[in-house]
Amino acid sequence: MKMKIKLLSFLFFFVGFLYVALPPLSSRLNIENQLSEDVIVEVSTANGQLELELENYLIGVLASEMPASFELEALKAQAVASRSYVYSRELKVDDTTSSQVYQNDDVLKEKWQDSYDMNLAKIKEAVVSTKGQVLVYDQQIIHAYFFSSSNGKTNNSEDYWTTPYPYLVSVDSHYDDIKQDNRRTKAFTFDELSQIFKEAFISMEIISHYENDYVKEVRVNDKIYSGRAVREMCELSSSSFQIERNEVGIIFTTWGSGHGVGMSQYGAQGMALEGYDYIEILKHYYQGVEIVNK
Incomplete structure (x- = not known):
């Protein structure tokens, strides 16, 4: 009888130790699979068609469209804008500036060299922390255009293209002064x-x-x-x-550099350096929008 009590006590202690030492299984699965979902993006490249899971695709986009040295809040703003953009294109894009630039892991390793692990971790954090978030206006996902830098103000969409969008209007972007070759x-x-x-x-x-x-x-x-x-x-x-x-x-x-419509990437960095978070950055450059989970 004493042996059974000792054995049961040991088992309770061991199970309790595991519970304290390890996170619950559901939490561990969430961490391990936080980039896994069923949304597939079709990407046209010079070498053919790719089918990529959305959030992993966004890592390659974010790593290509914005310097990894930028503030995390600027990177998060870019992640939400890029996710919204690809949804607005019905998940069919190419890997150039005609859509948004995408580079695969091999290219990123060559580009970043010794900084690869550090940069990739930061990019992943920006994507994971905003997973599923998109910009909407009047219950529709917006055309979240973005560009490098402005002349101090952004462009109205109808001034560069022909279609006016109520969320793509000219706003102040003096933050672009941080770009040295503006x-x-x-x-x-x-x-x-x-x-x-x-x-x-x-x-x-x-x-x-x-x-x-x-x-x-x-x-x-x-x-x-x-x-x-x-x-x-x-x-x-x-x-x-x-x-x-x-x-x-x-x-x-x-x-400035680019068409000037939507979010200025250097403007986003300038705002982040001044303490604005990614939601404030996005709502500045895309007027009247809301951020929702897709």
Whole structure:
């Protein structure tokens, strides 16, 4: 009888030890499988079609679209924006800037070298801590466009594209000042401009701006082009630019990098450095949205 009591006491002690020493099984499964779900993203690449689980796909996107050195809150904002974006594309994207850049693990190991483990852990934390979160407006997942940096203000969607979205409106983004090369210059000879515009180059003049100082219209010889068209034809950093003519050609001075619509990535970093969390960052750049779990 005493042996049975001792054996039962030992068993109770052992089970109690396991309960204290290890988290409950459900918690351990949650930690181990926190990136596992059934949502599959179809990614078109130069080497063919990939089918990737959503949250793991987002790790490759976040690692490609934003420096791992950025603040965690900025990375979390990017994770939610990127998740929303891929849902808005009905889970069908490519791996370039036409959608959002995705790089696989082999590329990340080559890019990060000795910092791979540290950087990947930080990227995963941003994705896992926001798992399933998307941006909605009027109960619809938004087109969560984003770009590198602005001229100090973001663009209205209809000023760069043609469709107005109530959540993609111009907002202050002075935080972009942290980007060291936010102001750039690019020079063209008259011959180069003639090749770009398909006629002998005579003159170029900016004739109108939007209120946020992005260029609206440019006259080249006797033709009118949008600021966006000139930006894309001349491969300028942004459509916020000035022009200066000299004896050999035109010098463009640009402010910002990208189309300027939606969330500025350097703006998100600047806000994070000032103590804003990812929800505040997202609600600043996407006006009137809510963050919900998909």
